[in-house]
Amino acid sequence: AQTVGFSQIGSESGWRAAETTLTLQQAKERGIDLKFADAQQKQENQIKALRSFIAQGVDAILIAPVVATGWDSVLEEAKEAEIPVILLDRMVDSSDDLYLTAVGSDLVHEGSVAGQWLVDELAGKDCNVVELQGTTGSSPAIDRKNGFEQAIAGKDNIKLIRSQTGDFTRTKGKEVMESFLKAEDGGKNICALYAHNDDMAVGAIQAIKEAGLKPGSDILVVSIDAVPDIFQAMAAGEANATVELTPNMAGPAFDALEAFMKDGTMPPKFIQTESKLYTQADDPQAVYEQKKDLGY
Amino acid sequence: MPQSDSQPLLRARGVSKVFPGTIALDGVDFSLEAGEVHALLGENGAGKSTLIKCLTGAYRRDGGDILLHGEIIDPKCTIDAQGYGIGTVYQEVNLLPNLTVAENLSLGHQPTRFGMISTRAMNRGAREVLSQFGLDIDVSRSLESYSVAVQQVIAIARAVTLSGKVLILDEPTASLDSKEVELVFDVVRSLRQRGLGIVFISHFLDQIFEITDRVTVLRNGRLVGSETTSDIDRVRLVNLMLGRELEQEVRSHGKTHAAAGEPRLTFTGFGRKGRIEPFDLSIQPGEVVGVAGLLGSGRTETAEVMFGVAPHDSGEARRGDGTVLNLASPRDAIAAGFGFCPEDRKTDGVIADLTVRENIALALQARIGWMRRIPDREQRAMANDYIRKLDIRTPDAEKPVGLLSGGNQQKVMLARWLVTNPSFLILDEPTRGIDVGAHAEIIRLIEDLCKQGMSLLVISSELDELVAYSHRVIVVRDRHHVAELTGGDITTDNMVRAIAAPEREAIS
Amino acid sequence: MNGLMLFMRRIWPQLLTLAVIVGLISIMFPGFFQISIANGRLYGSPIDILNRGAPVALLAIGMTLVIATRGIDLSVGAVMAICGAVAAWGITEGYGLFATLAMALAAGLACGLWNGVLVAILGIQPIVATLILMVAGRGIAQLITEGAILTFNHEGLIFFGSGSVFTIPTPVIIGVLTGAIITLIVRRSALGMLIEAIGINLRASTLAGVNTRVLLIAVYMTSGLCAALAGIIAAADIRGADANNAGLWLELDAILAVVIGGTSLLGGRFSLIASLIGALIIQAVNTGILLSGFPPEFNLIIKAVIILIILVLQSPTMRTVAVFFSKDPVGASDKEKETVAP
Amino acid sequence: MNARLLPLLATLVIFLVAYAVCYAQYPAMLSTRVIGNLLTDNAFLGIVAVGMTFVIISGGIDLSVGSVIAFAGVFIAVMLRDTSLHPLAVFSMLLLITTLFGASMGAIIHYLEMPPFIVTLAGMFLARGMAYVLSIDAVPITHEFYEYMQRLYWLMPGKGRLTLIGGLMLLVVIAGSILAHRTRFGMNVYAIGGGAQTAALMGVPLARTTMAIYALSGLLAGLAGIVFSIYTSAGYSLATVGVELDAIAAVVIGGTLLTGGSGFVAGTLIGVLIMGLIQTYIIFDGSLSSWWTKILIGMLLFAFIVLQKGLVWTTAKRRIAGG
Ligand SMILES: Nc1ncnc2c1ncn2[C@@H]1O[C@H](COP(=O)(O)OP(=O)(O)OP(=O)(O)O)[C@@H](O)[C@H]1O
Ligand SMILES: Nc1ncnc2c1ncn2[C@@H]1O[C@H](COP(=O)(O)OP(=O)(O)OP(=O)(O)O)[C@@H](O)[C@H]1O
Ligand SMILES: [Mg+2]
Ligand SMILES: [Mg+2]
Numbered sequence A: 001a002q003t004v005g006f007s008q009i010g011s012e013s014g015w016r017a018a019e020t021t022l023t024l025q026q027a028k029e030r031g032i033d034l035k036f037a038d039a040q041q042k043q044e045n046q047i048k049a050l051r052s053f054i055a056q057g058v059d060a061i062l063i064a065p066v067v068a069t070g071w072d073s074v075l076e077e078a079k080e081a082e083i084p085v086i087l088l089d090r091m092v093d094s095s096d097d098l099y100l101t102a103v104g105s106d107l108v109h110e111g112s113v114a115g116q117w118l119v120d121e122l123a124g125k126d127c128n129v130v131e132l133q134g135t136t137g138s139s140p141a142i143d144r145k146n147g148f149e150q151a152i153a154g155k156d157n158i159k160l161i162r163s164q165t166g167d168f169t170r171t172k173g174k175e176v177m178e179s180f181l182k183a184e185d186g187g188k189n190i191c192a193l194y195a196h197n198d199d200m201a202v203g204a205i206q207a208i209k210e211a212g213l214k215p216g217s218d219i220l221v222v223s224i225d226a227v228p229d230i231f232q233a234m235a236a237g238e239a240n241a242t243v244e245l246t247p248n249m250a251g252p253a254f255d256a257l258e259a260f261m262k263d264g265t266m267p268p269k270f271i272q273t274e275s276k277l278y279t280q281a282d283d284p285q286a287v288y289e290q291k292k293d294l295g296y
Numbered sequence B: 001m002p003q004s005d006s007q008p009l010l011r012a013r014g015v016s017k018v019f020p021g022t023i024a025l026d027g028v029d030f031s032l033e034a035g036e037v038h039a040l041l042g043e044n045g046a047g048k049s050t051l052i053k054c055l056t057g058a059y060r061r062d063g064g065d066i067l068l069h070g071e072i073i074d075p076k077c078t079i080d081a082q083g084y085g086i087g088t089v090y091q092e093v094n095l096l097p098n099l100t101v102a103e104n105l106s107l108g109h110q111p112t113r114f115g116m117i118s119t120r121a122m123n124r125g126a127r128e129v130l131s132q133f134g135l136d137i138d139v140s141r142s143l144e145s146y147s148v149a150v151q152q153v154i155a156i157a158r159a160v161t162l163s164g165k166v167l168i169l170d171e172p173t174a175s176l177d178s179k180e181v182e183l184v185f186d187v188v189r190s191l192r193q194r195g196l197g198i199v200f201i202s203h204f205l206d207q208i209f210e211i212t213d214r215v216t217v218l219r220n221g222r223l224v225g226s227e228t229t230s231d232i233d234r235v236r237l238v239n240l241m242l243g244r245e246l247e248q249e250v251r252s253h254g255k256t257h258a259a260a261g262e263p264r265l266t267f268t269g270f271g272r273k274g275r276i277e278p279f280d281l282s283i284q285p286g287e288v289v290g291v292a293g294l295l296g297s298g299r300t301e302t303a304e305v306m307f308g309v310a311p312h313d314s315g316e317a318r319r320g321d322g323t324v325l326n327l328a329s330p331r332d333a334i335a336a337g338f339g340f341c342p343e344d345r346k347t348d349g350v351i352a353d354l355t356v357r358e359n360i361a362l363a364l365q366a367r368i369g370w371m372r373r374i375p376d377r378e379q380r381a382m383a384n385d386y387i388r389k390l391d392i393r394t395p396d397a398e399k400p401v402g403l404l405s406g407g408n409q410q411k412v413m414l415a416r417w418l419v420t421n422p423s424f425l426i427l428d429e430p431t432r433g434i435d436v437g438a439h440a441e442i443i444r445l446i447e448d449l450c451k452q453g454m455s456l457l458v459i460s461s462e463l464d465e466l467v468a469y470s471h472r473v474i475v476v477r478d479r480h481h482v483a484e485l486t487g488g489d490i491t492t493d494n495m496v497r498a499i500a501a502p503e504r505e506a507i508s
Numbered sequence C: 001m002n003g004l005m006l007f008m009r010r011i012w013p014q015l016l017t018l019a020v021i022v023g024l025i026s027i028m029f030p031g032f033f034q035i036s037i038a039n040g041r042l043y044g045s046p047i048d049i050l051n052r053g054a055p056v057a058l059l060a061i062g063m064t065l066v067i068a069t070r071g072i073d074l075s076v077g078a079v080m081a082i083c084g085a086v087a088a089w090g091i092t093e094g095y096g097l098f099a100t101l102a103m104a105l106a107a108g109l110a111c112g113l114w115n116g117v118l119v120a121i122l123g124i125q126p127i128v129a130t131l132i133l134m135v136a137g138r139g140i141a142q143l144i145t146e147g148a149i150l151t152f153n154h155e156g157l158i159f160f161g162s163g164s165v166f167t168i169p170t171p172v173i174i175g176v177l178t179g180a181i182i183t184l185i186v187r188r189s190a191l192g193m194l195i196e197a198i199g200i201n202l203r204a205s206t207l208a209g210v211n212t213r214v215l216l217i218a219v220y221m222t223s224g225l226c227a228a229l230a231g232i233i234a235a236a237d238i239r240g241a242d243a244n245n246a247g248l249w250l251e252l253d254a255i256l257a258v259v260i261g262g263t264s265l266l267g268g269r270f271s272l273i274a275s276l277i278g279a280l281i282i283q284a285v286n287t288g289i290l291l292s293g294f295p296p297e298f299n300l301i302i303k304a305v306i307i308l309i310i311l312v313l314q315s316p317t318m319r320t321v322a323v324f325f326s327k328d329p330v331g332a333s334d335k336e337k338e339t340v341a342p
Numbered sequence D: 001m002n003a004r005l006l007p008l009l010a011t012l013v014i015f016l017v018a019y020a021v022c023y024a025q026y027p028a029m030l031s032t033r034v035i036g037n038l039l040t041d042n043a044f045l046g047i048v049a050v051g052m053t054f055v056i057i058s059g060g061i062d063l064s065v066g067s068v069i070a071f072a073g074v075f076i077a078v079m080l081r082d083t084s085l086h087p088l089a090v091f092s093m094l095l096l097i098t099t100l101f102g103a104s105m106g107a108i109i110h111y112l113e114m115p116p117f118i119v120t121l122a123g124m125f126l127a128r129g130m131a132y133v134l135s136i137d138a139v140p141i142t143h144e145f146y147e148y149m150q151r152l153y154w155l156m157p158g159k160g161r162l163t164l165i166g167g168l169m170l171l172v173v174i175a176g177s178i179l180a181h182r183t184r185f186g187m188n189v190y191a192i193g194g195g196a197q198t199a200a201l202m203g204v205p206l207a208r209t210t211m212a213i214y215a216l217s218g219l220l221a222g223l224a225g226i227v228f229s230i231y232t233s234a235g236y237s238l239a240t241v242g243v244e245l246d247a248i249a250a251v252v253i254g255g256t257l258l259t260g261g262s263g264f265v266a267g268t269l270i271g272v273l274i275m276g277l278i279q280t281y282i283i284f285d286g287s288l289s290s291w292w293t294k295i296l297i298g299m300l301l302f303a304f305i306v307l308q309k310g311l312v313w314t315t316a317k318r319r320i321a322g323g
Helices: A014-029 A043-056 A072-080 A107-122 A139-152 A170-183 A198-210 A228-235 A250-263 A284-291 B048-055 B078-083 B101-106 B119-132 B148-162 B178-193 B205-211 B234-242 B299-307 B330-335 B345-349 B356-368 B376-389 B406-418 B436-451 B463-469 B492-500 C002-028 C045-068 C076-092 C097-121 C126-145 C155-162 C170-188 C191-200 C202-207 C212-238 C250-260 C272-292 C296-314 C316-325 C334-339 D003-025 D032-041 D043-057 D065-082 D087-111 D116-134 D144-150 D164-182 D184-194 D196-201 D206-232 D243-253 D265-285 D290-322
Strands: A003-008 A033-038 A060-063 A085-088 A101-104 A127-133 A158-165 A192-195 A220-225 A241-244 A270-272 A277-279 B010-019 B022-032 B037-041 B063-068 B071-073 B086-089 B166-170 B197-201 B214-219 B222-228 B265-272 B276-283 B288-293 B314-319 B338-341 B424-428 B455-459 B472-477 B480-486 C036-038 C041-043 C149-151 C240-242 D153-155 D161-163
Touching: A003 A014, A003 A043, A014 A033, A014 A250, A033 A043, A033 D265, A033 D290, A043 A060, A043 A072, A043 D032, A043 D206, A043 D265, A060 A250, A072 A085, A085 A250, A101 A250, A107 A127, A107 A139, A107 A158, A107 A192, A107 A220, A107 A241, A107 A277, A127 A139, A127 A170, A127 A198, A139 A158, A158 A170, A158 C296, A170 A198, A170 C045, A170 C212, A170 C240, A170 C272, A192 A198, A198 A220, A198 A228, A198 C212, A220 A228, A228 A241, A228 A277, A228 A284, A250 A270, B010 B048, B022 B048, B022 B063, B037 B048, B037 B205, B037 B234, B048 B063, B048 B166, B048 B197, B078 B086, B078 D196, B086 B148, B101 B119, B101 B148, B119 B148, B148 B166, B148 B178, B166 B178, B178 B197, B178 B205, B205 B234, B214 B234, B222 B234, B234 B436, B265 B299, B276 B299, B276 B480, B288 B299, B288 B436, B288 B463, B288 B492, B299 B330, B299 B338, B299 B424, B299 B455, B299 B472, B330 B338, B330 B356, B338 B406, B345 B406, B345 C202, B356 B376, B356 B406, B356 C191, B376 B406, B406 B424, B406 B436, B436 B455, B436 B463, B463 B492, B472 B492, B480 B492, C002 C272, C002 C296, C045 C076, C045 C170, C045 C191, C045 C212, C045 C250, C045 C272, C076 C097, C076 C126, C076 C149, C076 C212, C076 C240, C076 C250, C097 C126, C097 C155, C097 C212, C126 C149, C126 C240, C126 D243, C126 D290, C155 C170, C155 C212, C170 C191, C170 C212, C170 C272, C191 C202, C191 C212, C202 C212, C212 C240, C250 C272, C250 C296, C250 D116, C272 C296, C296 C316, C296 D116, D003 D265, D003 D290, D032 D043, D032 D161, D032 D164, D032 D265, D043 D065, D043 D164, D043 D184, D043 D206, D043 D243, D043 D265, D065 D087, D065 D116, D065 D206, D065 D243, D087 D116, D087 D144, D087 D206, D144 D206, D153 D164, D161 D164, D164 D184, D164 D206, D164 D265, D184 D196, D184 D206, D196 D206, D243 D265, D243 D290, D265 D290
Parallel strands: A003 A033, A003 A060, A060 A085, A085 A101, A101 A270, A127 A158, A127 A192, A192 A220, A220 A241, B022 B222, B037 B197, B037 B214, B086 B166, B166 B197, B288 B455, B288 B472, B338 B424, B424 B455
Antiparallel strands: A241 A277, B010 B022, B010 B063, B063 B071, B214 B222, B265 B276, B265 B314, B472 B480, C036 C041, C149 C240, D153 D161
C-alpha cells in the first residue's frame, strides 16, 4: 500500500474536524496508509511534519497549509526527495512547480458569493451591514473580507458600518454581536450581518434573539462554510444564506495522485471545489440530515 | 564622649528614621575611630540594626548626616557603602543559598581571566579566606548545604574581605560556639591592628568585655550614652540598656533531678541514616534536657528527627504509658503534644507578612483545624498576653512580624509554641539574638514551664546557659550522642571536655 | 467599622480604576448606561460587562486562592473546555440536568485534584504542573466532543448561560454567589490565614503543623471547581461545547484579573473581592474596545496600553509617589517595606 | 561529581534513553536527516529558550518572546519589501529594537516593581499588536540574500543537513553557557535568582542586571525571529503563537528551576531536543488524532518531568546514604 503523509493545521473548528474525518475515510477506502500529523495551528509544526515525512520516505504528502508564505525550502526538499505534494483547501505562494496540485476553493470568491447574495436580496434597498471577521491576520479572514467588499463595491445602498473580529468562534461571535447591537441603537440600525464563518453566525443569531430581534428577518444573516448547525438555523428561519466550503478536499486530491502515480498524468495546478450558495430555498432541514454525521 | 582632635573615621550626626507606628531612630549620634572595636548595644528593638542600615544605605534615613573622615557621604545603597570601604554583615545571614560558598565570597569581585571568571582562582581564594576562620570546607558546594552557623562565618569572611576601612558586624556570633567566636575575634583583632574601625553588635556581655574598646548604648531609638569599655561595669551597662536594674542574673547550678518516675517520652534507637546516628533518650515531665555540641555536630538534626521534619528510619518513640508514637511528620509530632521552635527563624520560623497575632495563633490554629477558627478576640487576647509576658516590642499585634527586630521575632516564635501548651517543647537556639533582659526572662520562663510539668529539649551554643537551666545535658559529636551529663556533672568544663574528647564515651 | 475601613482601603484603587474606565467608555459611547428589560432579562452594556465578565470572574476566584499559595494555574482554560464538553455530552446522552451538572463539576474537581497532587505531592512547580493539563486538557475535551461543536437544546442547561433570575442573568448570579460563598468560607474559617501562610513561607507553615499538602490540593480543586462552573456557563451560553475555543487563553485574563486586584504573584495576602473587580475591569476594557469601533488589528495594542497604565498606576512605586505628593509622612516610608526587608 | 549537575545529567540520560526507545520502534529515527531536522526545525525555539533560561534563572519569566518573534518576521519582511535596505542592515535595526524592547520591560519590572509575568504579558500583547499594525497579511521574503543563507548547509553523510540556522542555535547555546557560567553577569543572574534583595545587599547592581537580562531575552527573541524568517522566508503576524510556553517547558525540562537561582543553558538545549523528539515521534507514528496528539504531548511532558524528579531524587538519596 502507499504511504501518504497528511499535515493538518489542527482541529480548531468543526469544519476542520470534518475535513480530517473525510480525508481519513477517503484514504481508507483507497487502501492508502495515511500518516496524520496535527500541527496545533502552528506553521513550524507543519514544516517539522513535512520534514519528518520526507525523512520517513513517504510516497506522497498532503498538506493544508496554515498560511500561504514560507513553504519554499521545505517544498524544495520534498521535490529533491521526489515526493509529490498536494495542497488542500488553502494555497501557498511558492512557485507552482514545487507541488503537484492544489485542491481548494477560492476564498475571495466565497466572500463575493456571499456579498452578491446580499446585493441581490436587497435589490437596491438601503442597508447597514455589520461584519464578523475571522481571526485577525488569517488568510480566510483577509480573503473573505476582500471578496465581500468587492461584491458590494459601488453599491451605494449597502454600507459596512462595523467590523470586528470574532476569532471564528461562537462565543466571540455572540459577544461581539451583543456589542454591535448596543452600539447601533439596539440593533435597529443594522439590517444585515455578514460572518466569515457559520460558527460566529450561530453565536450572533443567539445574541440577536436575546436582544429581542428576529434574526433572518429583522437582521439578515449570511455566512460561509455550510456546517450542519447553520442549516438548522436556516430551517428555523433564523439564517438566510451560507456559502459551502466542502470538507471533502481529499477525494479529488487522491484521484489526482492516483492518476499521477499510474502513468504520470499531470493534474491541473488548481482543482477548484464548488462554492455553492445555500439559501432557505434549498430545504435546509434535508441538508442538515445529510451533513450531520460527517464529523463536523 | 572622648573626642580626639582628628576627625573620627565614621560618624553619624543626628540620624533619624521613622517607620509607620515606630520611631526607630531619634537623632542618634555615633562615632567610630580608626583602630577601635566599638560595641553597639541595646535591647531588642532599640534600633541597632536600623542604625546600621541607615549608615550603609540599606535604608534611606529621614534625617541626619553621615561623615567619613569628616566628609559628608551619602551612600544610597550597599554597593555605595562598599565603595567607601564599609563592609557589613547584617543581622540575618544575607548570602545566596543557591550559589557555592566560593561564589558567595567573591560575588561582585570575582577573579577573571580574559573577561571570564577563573573558577580555580576563585575557589583557591575562598579556601584561603576561610582558613583564617578555621573553616575547612568544600567551597564548591552550594551554601545551602551548610548549617546556619557555617553560613554565618562565611558571611563574616565576606564582609572582612570587602571592608577597607570599616567593618560592621550585626550579631555575628549569635549562633556560633566558643571556638568559632574565638576565631572570629582573632580576625577582628588583627583588623583592628591594621587600623580598621569595627562596629560590633552583640547581646553577649562577656564578648563585649572581651573584645570591644568602647560601647554605645541605644534605648528606644535614642542615644543613651557612649563610654570606654574598661570604665564601665556589667551592672551599669545593663542598667543603661534596660533603663532599670536587672533583678538577678540567673545562675543556679546543678538542679536536682526533676521528679523521678515514669518518663514522659522514651526514644530508643531513634535515628535517621545520613542525618543522626540512632540514640536513646528518655525525658521526664518537668525536665530540661540540654544539647551541646559543635557546629554541625548534629544537634539540629536530633531535633528535626524527633519532630518528624526529617522522619526517623530506625527506632521508635514511646509515651510514658508505653504507647508507640507516630512521628512521621510535624503534624504527627504536634498531635503528640510536641512543639518545635527552629533555629533558622527566617526560613523555618516566621511567616514574615502575617501579623504578630496571626503568627502567634498559627500553630494552635493548625492543630485545631481550619474549620474552627479561633475568634479574632481570642487571638488578640492571646497575642497581647504574650506581647506583655515576653515583652515583645511592637506597636500592636497587627504589625507584620517581618518588620519586627530580630530578637522580637524570636520571641514571637516562642509565643507561637507556648500558646499550644505542648507537653514536650524543643527549642533550637531559643536565645539567639535576644537581649540580656529578655534572656533572663526566657530562662525564667523555661524554668517556669518545667515547673508546670512541661518537658524541654534545649539546644544552645551558650554552654553557660545550658548549665543554668538543664537537668541533664546531652553532648553531640559527629552525629553521635557521645555523652550525657547530669546533676553536678553539668559544668562548662565537663561539656567542653566531652565535646573535644577524641574517643567516644559510652552513653550512660 | 474599622474592618470596613481597612477593606475599603484595600480595594479603592481597583474601584477607582473601574470607575475611570467605565467613565471613559460612557464618554466615548453615550448610550452606555441605558438599561432596559428584554425577554425578561436586564439588557444593556453594563449588564454585558457583568455577564461576559462572569467566566473570567469565576476563574479569578480560584486563581486568587492558587496564587495566594504562591502557585499558578494555567490549566483553567482547558478545564473549562473539558467541563463544558462533559456537560454537553451528558445532556445529549440524556443523563438529565442534575446528573449532567454533577458530572461536569466532578470533572472540574478531578482536574484540580490532578494539579494539586502534582504540585503538593510530587513537588512539581505549579507553572509546569498545570501546563501539562493545559496542553492535554484541550485534547481530552476534544476527545469527548470528537473535535466538533457538540450542540444541545436542553432548556435547563441553557438556563445557566442565557437564563435569568429576577431579570438578572444567571452567569452574574453564579459568579456573585460563588464569590460570596468562597469569601465567606475562606474568611470565616481559618482557611484564609492558612492559605496566606503557605504562600508566604511553605516550610515554616509545615513546621508549624499546617497541613500544607491537603490545603494545596484543596486550593487547586477549588480552582478546578470554579473553572467547571465557568465551563458550564460558556457552553450553555452558546448552546454547545466548543472544545477548541472554550476558555482559550482565558487563564491569562484570570491571572491578570488577580494581579490587577492587587494580589501578589509571590503569594500571601489576597483579596477575592478585589480580584472580582479586576475581572470586571478587564471585561470593561474588552467591551469598551468592541463598542469603540476601532479596527480589530488595534485591539491588542489598546488592551496592552490600558493594562500597562493600570498596572503602572497601581505599582508600589507609583503609590509611594502619589503619597509623597499628598505629603502623608506615615505612608511615605511605606515603600521601605517592599524594598528592604533583609 | 558535583551535586548541582545532577538535574542536567538526569535530563541527558532521559533524552538518550528516549531516543533509543524511538529508534527501536522506528529505525529511521536514527538518521542524520532526523538529527539535522531536530536542529534546524527547533533552531528558533532553541535560541529563544536560551534567553528564557537567563530570565528564569533570575527568577523571572518572559511571555513576550513568541510575539516578538512574529513581530521580527513581519518587520523584516515589510522592510525588505518596502525599502531597498540590505537584510543585514534590517537585522541590525531589528535586533536593536527588540533589545530595547526587552530592556524597557526590564526597566518597568525593576523600577516600578511590577511582576515580570504581567509586564511581559502586556509586552506580548503589544508586540503582536505591532505586528498586526505593520501587516495583517503574511508577507513573503524574496531577497536573494535569503536564498543564499538557505543554501548554506553542510550535507552530512546520509543526506541530513546541518543548516546555517541549526548551527547558529548551537553557537548561541555555547555562547549562552559561557555567559551564564563564566562571567560576572552570569553570576549576577544566578544571584538575583537566589534572592533579589540579598543580592542587592551583596552588591549586585540590580537595575542594570535586570534590564540586561530582559534585553538579552529580547535580543535572542529578535535573533530567533530572524532565524524563523530564514526558516520560512516570510513574516506573518500570527506566527509562533504560544512559543513562550514551549520555551518555558523546554527550559524546565532542561533542569532549570522556575523559582530561579539554578539551571543550565546546556540543559535547555536538551530540553528543546526532547520536545522536538516528542513531536518527531508523534509524526512518525502518524496514527494519532488531533486530540490524542495533545493528550500524548501532555503525558510525555509529565513522564519526562516525573522521571527527572525521580532520577535526581534517588541519586541524591543514594549520595546521602553513601556518605
Ligand atoms: N522595615 C521596618 N518597617 C517597620 N518597622 C521596622 C522596620 N524595621 C525595623 N522596624 C522597627 O524598628 C525598631 C528598631 O528595630 P531594629 O531592628 O533596629 O532593632 P535592633 O536594635 O536591631 O533589635 P534586635 O536586637 O532585636 O536585633 C523595632 O521596633 C522594629 O519593629
Ligand atoms: N539536608 C541535608 N543533607 C545533607 N547534609 C545535611 C543536611 N542538613 C544538614 N546537613 C549536615 O549535617 C550536619 C549537621 O548539621 P546541623 O545543622 O544539624 O548541626 P548542628 O549541630 O545543629 O549545628 P549548628 O546548628 O550549630 O550549626 C552538618 O554537617 C550539615 O552540613
Ligand atoms: Mg537587630
Ligand atoms: Mg543547629
